Amino acid sequence: MTAIVIDNLTKRFDDLVAVDNVSFSVKSGELFGLLGPNGAGKTTILNMLTTLLVPTAGSALIAGSDIKKDPDGVRSNIGIIFQDPSLDIGLTGRENLEFHAMMYNIERSERKKRIAEVLKVVNLSEKADTLVEYYSGGMKRRLEIARGLIHYPRVLFLDEPTLGLDAQTRRSIWDYIKNLNKEYGTSIILTTHYMEEADYLCDRIAIIDRGKIIALDTPANLKVQYKRDRITLAVPDIPESLVTELEKRAWVQDILSENGNLVLSVSKGEENLPELFHLLHSLGVSVSAVSLHTPTLEDVFIHLTGASIREQDGSRRSAIRDRMRRRMMR
Numbered sequence: 047m048t049a050i051v052i053d054n055l056t057k058r059f060d061d062l063v064a065v066d067n068v069s070f071s072v073k074s075g076e077l078f079g080l081l082g083p084n085g086a087g088k089t090t091i092l093n094m095l096t097t098l099l100v101p102t103a104g105s106a107l108i109a110g111s112d113i114k115k116d117p118d119g120v121r122s123n124i125g126i127i128f129q130d131p132s133l134d135i136g137l138t139g140r141e142n143l144e145f146h147a148m149m150y151n152i153e154r155s156e157r158k159k160r161i162a163e164v165l166k167v168v169n170l171s172e173k174a175d176t177l178v179e180y181y182s183g184g185m186k187r188r189l190e191i192a193r194g195l196i197h198y199p200r201v202l203f204l205d206e207p208t209l210g211l212d213a214q215t216r217r218s219i220w221d222y223i224k225n226l227n228k229e230y231g232t233s234i235i236l237t238t239h240y241m242e243e244a245d246y247l248c249d250r251i252a253i254i255d256r257g258k259i260i261a262l263d264t265p266a267n268l269k270v271q272y273k274r275d276r277i278t279l280a281v282p283d284i285p286e287s288l289v290t291e292l293e294k295r296a297w298v299q300d301i302l303s304e305n306g307n308l309v310l311s312v313s314k315g316e317e318n319l320p321e322l323f324h325l326l327h328s329l330g331v332s333v334s335a336v337s338l339h340t341p342t343l344e345d346v347f348i349h350l351t352g353a354s355i356r357e358q359d360g361s362r363r364s365a366i367r368d369r370m371r372r373r374m375m376r
Contacts, residue, residue: 047074049233055104066257079248088237125194129205135179164192184215204236241344275315280335
């Protein structure tokens with residue numbers, strides 16, 4: 047089954063094309079990631095899919111409901127965790143969940159059951175009656191995840207779910223996300239700037255740049271497709287015979303000399319290290335150090351989008367977000 051189908055989704059703000067004819071689908075139960083530089087269009091896509099922004103063109107179906115023709119049907123099937131905190135810190139954790147459940151017209155007896163269940167999922171049962179202002183950053187994020195689950199959504203949207211959290215808390219949130227995806231079978235779309243987060247969590251990833259999808263695959267396939275392993279050999283004198291022999295190997299893509307080291311761009315570096323060592327020994331080449339660097343998702347990201355920092359119009363984004371939240375509270 048398919049949870050989300052997106053066809054040529056486009057959003058323009060005056061002369062700015064924020065999202066440019068984006069198409070992809072998300073399977074039921076899939077954990078799908080959107081990666082991109084600042085201002086690439088990730089949050090704009092989420093805002094259209096959650097009916098907070100109206101597309102300029104294109105279409106999307108969320109759990110079978112059209113985002114333009116049946117926005118109420120979409121909202122009844124989704125949960126949203128905003129990038130910025132949106133809890134009422136003057137209420138307890140339980141009261142925040144109670145209020146959110148009432149907005150979804152969940153019956154009182156059912157509310158009590160669901161609140162207990164989602165609090166258990168995010169390990170906040172003991173803190174349920176504590177005011178949210180006394181929660182840590184990680185606890186607040188977990189409560190927001192619990193709130194997004196209260197109506198058993200078929201699709202959950204997470205916009206930078208661990209932004210600003212320390213590494214230990216971030217890893218804890220990752221585990222909660224993994225578990226709820228497994229337990230509930232909820233389809234999840236998340237945006238993130240943390241490459242390791244996307245690599246650890248996502249079944250598939252779409253890399254977005256300047257409003258367009260420039261790559262879409264599993265994390266493993268992206269790493270294999272766009273980058274090769276890198277073997278660095280500390281060789282005082284690089285004999286021509288070694289270079290000649292390396293050029294004959296199909297698994298060696300590139301040979302470079304950098305800072306007195308021999309640097310090889312190779313496929314399946316770990317598998318081919320024994321053959322490389324055998325070749326070095328047979329030619330009598332002395333090596334003082336060897337390092338193997340396997341590609342990371344960050345390598346792929348930089349390779350595809352470039353290394354320059356992108357600036358974004360923060361005032362415009364804030365204004366749009368405020369307008370959307372006011373609409374949600376109507």
